Amino acid sequence: MILIDRFLSDEQDPKAVEKVLGKLNDMLTTNEELIYLAVQKKPAVNLLPDCIAVSNKRIFYCEPANFGITMNFKDISWKTIKEVSFKEELFGSKFICVPQHGENIITEYIPKVQARKLYQAAYEQLESFREQQQLAEQADRRAQQQGTVSNLQAGTEDIPFIDITPSDSPAKDAVSFVTEIPSVAAVPPAPIEEPEDETTxxxxxxxxxYDKQLITQEEYEAKKADILDSF
Incomplete structure (x- = not known):
């Protein structure tokens, strides 16, 4: 069961959070964890707000339907997302998800604080997915290169020595011929790039x-100190 209190830290609508989490709890897969949930806050009537939830595997878009009786869910996995961003406006912010294919998904009226934290959570998960993907691709390339070297080395084995002695010449005048074996240059394996440690x-x-001006210098220094203290 998902604890609701941790998703009410930025003045999210408690009723909307409780309703959405009740549905999402049954949709999460093995080892999937919700990281942040933002609730839309419209400037006039905010009876049926949309919600956006970020997990370590995907983004959920939750939209009430049938006057709040039912709810529509749409999820997008990290491998299909190109980038995420947000734009602050007069009434809240727009959260923008750019998929690899298709139109951008834009959600308006997200409170500014929630939009910043939603973007931060989504950005970190997207970067983490890409790093894991790069490590997997590097491992595949190393395995392919090592397989190529093994095949080349195996091809140089069991090449016979040929000794040809003309039948009309004495044994002492025998002429030996040795086939020339072309040299095979071993392909060195690609250097192993050690992944960065968690603190770095x-x-x-x-x-x-901080460079994108998504957090202030005070927030940056405070968070940096916390990270270094835990090192």
């Missing part, structure tokens, strides 16, 4: 958020 990765992501 957190500091780099924190600096990226």
């Amino acid at each position: 990765l957190k500091l780099r992501k924190l600096k990226t958020l």
Whole structure:
């Protein structure tokens, strides 16, 4: 069961959060965890707000239907997302998800604080997915290169030595011929890139958020100190 209190830290609508979490709890897969949930806040009537939830595997879009009796859910996995962003406006912010294919998904009237944290959570998960994907691709390339070297080395084995002695010449005048074996240059395996440790990765992501002016210098320094203290 998902605890509701951790998703009410930024003045999210408690009724909307409770309703959405009740549905999402049955939709999460093995080892999937919700990280952040933002609730739309319209400037006039906000009876049926949309919600956006970020997990470590995907983004959920939750839209009430039939006057709030039912709810429509749409999820997008990280491998199909190109980028995420947000734009602050007079009434809240727009959260923008750019898929690899198709039109952008734009949700308006997200409170500014929630939009910033929603973007931060989504950005970190997207970057984490890409890093894992790169490591997997590097491992595949190393395996393919090692397989190529093994095949080349195996091809040089069991090449016979040929000794040809003309039948009309004495044994002492025998002429031996040796076939020339072309040299095979071994293909060195690609250097193994060691992944960054967790502390370095957190500091780099924190600096990226600061450079994009998504957090203030005070927030940056405070978070940086927390990360270094936990090292």
